Structures are given as structure tokens and as C-alpha cells.
Amino acid sequence: MSVFVDITPDESQVDSPVRNAPKNKWRGRATRAALPVLSVLVFGVVWQLVAASGVWNQTFVPFPSTVWRAFLDVSTTHDGVRGYAGYLLWEHLYMTLRRVAAGVIIGIVLGVLLGLVMGSVSWVRSVLEPWLTFIRALPPLAYFFLLVIWLGIDEAPKVTLLALAALPPAAVATTAAVVAAPVGLQEAARALGASRAEVIRDVVIPSALPETFTGIRLAVGMAYSSVVAAELFNGLPGVGGLVKDASNYNNTPVVLVGIFxxxxxGLIIDGLLRAAERRAVPWRGKI
Structure with missing residues (x-):
């Protein structure tokens, strides 16, 4: 007589990976959300300790509470004073973002178009690549004063400076992406009767999109890093102008409010760009 013993474990006692997948997913999301919050808390504690140590004068390292009061003062009307220089913080930020948006859109559009041409036509790349490298190597202040001489002190030099800061990263990233487009796919498309324009539209541009998005994010970052320089002259209202004006009077709390x-x-805008990238190129990192 044969005796069969069922040694299959009870499903209720088994930790199934499939069953635990949602739990692990939420745990991962919670960890990713908690780590930035924890880093901010640690930064705040270290800042408070450094300010309380008395090593530096409060003019140079103010308490976090002092910066918070400066934020409230700049954001509201108090004692008959409206914000800073007659503008609230959101109005300063709005003007800065408007300038950045105008400069970045111009710089990115021109940079991506230039990158497509440079990546597709080798002699154009040979002619223009040194000039892009030259502009990319220049710090914004090196040519901002020249732009002021040429264009005046209104909005034109500010937007032009931001566009020049955004153009090279977008152009270089797009050029590299187009050059690296799979040759086999391009030849297969031509063999199937696709024209040059159709190959660029259906093969080159989709394959270049991931790196192009990286270039766009870098372009926005370069424009943001140049915004204070762009608002050196006639920058009020504007966060860069606020930072410069406050620094003239050693008003460190307001300077820190502008920097924050x-x-x-910038973090919010980069997050939006990453969300757009995930939607536009969902295959990135998966193939």
C-alpha cells in the first residue's frame, strides 16, 4: 500500500512575492517620500545648531526663525510696507519665472532644432560645434554687460541671456542623441521606401527623445543658475533682483528667502519635466 502525504504548504502561511508586491510598492514609495523630508529636518537642525553656536555673527548665519519672519514680511503687507520694494514674494517669483520661461522656450526650441540639423548634417556640426562649446564655456556675466550695451536694461537682455544659457545644453544633447540613433533602423526604414524626412520623423526623433529630455532639463537648470545674473540690472520685481538688492544691505534673511x-x-519645475519625460518616453530604462 502506498501512502501519499500532502506536503504542500498552506497558501495562508506562504509569503507570496505576488501577494506582497503591493505592500512592497507602497513601502518603497513611503521610503522615497520620507528620505527628502528627513534630509530637510536634519538640515534644519544643523542650521539651528550652527547659528546658536555663535561662531559666526547672525548677520552671516541667521537663525531659521529669523529667515521665516523675513519670509512672512516679504510675502505680506506689514506696518504699511508691502513685501519687498513694493512687491510681494509671489510677484517677484512670477516675474522671474516669466523671464525664465521666455528665455528657456526660445533657447530650447532653437537648441533642439539646431541639434537635429547638426546631428543629421555632418558639415553643419563641424562648423557650429566649436561655437556652441565657446558659448557654453562662457559664464553669464561675461557677456551680460555686452547684452546690456546692445539691448538696454529692460527685458530684452534678461531673456536673451537666459536663452543663450539654455541653448547649448539642448543643442549638444540633441546632437549627440541624433548621431547615436540606430543606423540599422534607419537603413531598414530606407529599404522600406521611407524618405529622409520620414526617417528623421519616425526613427531618429523617437530614438533621440530620451537624451533630448535630459538636455532640456539641463537647459532649464542652466537658465535658473543664470537668473540672478540676468536680473542684476532693473531686476525688481524679480527674485534675482530681490537677492541682489538685499545683499547690498547685508540683509541675509531676505537673501536666503530669495535663494530658497x-x-x-526649480525643484517643482524639474519634477514636472521628469513627469513629462515619463509620459513622453515611457520606454526609457526598460529596453
């Missing part, structure tokens, strides 16, 4: 405003808005 630029930094946090």
Missing part, C-alpha cells in the same frame, strides 16, 4: 524661492521653484 529659486531653489524650491
Amino acid at each position: 524661492a529659486i531653489g524650491f521653484s
Whole structure:
């Protein structure tokens, strides 16, 4: 007589990876959300300790509470004073973002188009690549004063400076992406009767999109890093102008408020760009 013993474990006692997948997914999301919050808390504690140590004068390292009060003062009307220089913080930030948006859109559009041409036509790349490298190597202040001489002190030099800061990263990234487009796919498309324009539209551009998005993010970052320089002259209202004007009077809390405003808005914009990238090129990192 044969005796069969069922040694299959009870499903309720088995930790199934499939069953635990949602739990692990939420745990991962919670960890990713908690780590930035923890880093901010640690930064705040270290800042408080450094300010309380008395090693540096409060003019140079103010307490976090002092910066918070400066934020409230700049954001509201108090004692008959409206914000800073007659503008609230959101109005300063709005003007800065408007300038950045105009410069970045111009720089990215021209940079991506230039990158497509440079990546597709080798002699154009040979002619223009040194000039892009030259512009990319220049710090914004090196040519901003020249732009002021040429264009005046209104909005034109500010937008032009931001466009020149955004153009090279977008152009270089797009050029590299187009050059690296799979040759086999291009030849297969030509063999199937596709024209040059159709090959660029259906093969080159989709394959170049991931690197192009990286170039766009870099372009926005370059424009943001140049915004204070762009608002050196006639920059009020504007966060860069606010930072410069406050620094003239050693008003460190307001300077820090402006820096945080630029930094946090930059984080939000970069997050939006990453979300757009995930939607536009969902295959990135998966093939």
C-alpha cells in the first residue's frame, strides 16, 4: 500500500512575492517620500545648531526663525510696507519665472532644432560645434554687460541671456542623441521606401527623445543658475533682483528667502519635466 502525504504548504502561511508586491510598492514609495523630508529636518537642525553656536555673527548665519519672519514680511503687507520694494514674494517669483520661461522656450526650441540639423548634417556640426562649446564655456556675466550695451536694461537682455544659457545644453544633447540613433533602423526604414524626412520623423526623433529630455532639463537648470545674473540690472520685481538688492544691505534673511524661492521653484519645475519625460518616453530604462 502506498501512502501519499500532502506536503504542500498552506497558501495562508506562504509569503507570496505576488501577494506582497503591493505592500512592497507602497513601502518603497513611503521610503522615497520620507528620505527628502528627513534630509530637510536634519538640515534644519544643523542650521539651528550652527547659528546658536555663535561662531559666526547672525548677520552671516541667521537663525531659521529669523529667515521665516523675513519670509512672512516679504510675502505680506506689514506696518504699511508691502513685501519687498513694493512687491510681494509671489510677484517677484512670477516675474522671474516669466523671464525664465521666455528665455528657456526660445533657447530650447532653437537648441533642439539646431541639434537635429547638426546631428543629421555632418558639415553643419563641424562648423557650429566649436561655437556652441565657446558659448557654453562662457559664464553669464561675461557677456551680460555686452547684452546690456546692445539691448538696454529692460527685458530684452534678461531673456536673451537666459536663452543663450539654455541653448547649448539642448543643442549638444540633441546632437549627440541624433548621431547615436540606430543606423540599422534607419537603413531598414530606407529599404522600406521611407524618405529622409520620414526617417528623421519616425526613427531618429523617437530614438533621440530620451537624451533630448535630459538636455532640456539641463537647459532649464542652466537658465535658473543664470537668473540672478540676468536680473542684476532693473531686476525688481524679480527674485534675482530681490537677492541682489538685499545683499547690498547685508540683509541675509531676505537673501536666503530669495535663494530658497529659486531653489524650491526649480525643484517643482524639474519634477514636472521628469513627469513629462515619463509620459513622453515611457520606454526609457526598460529596453
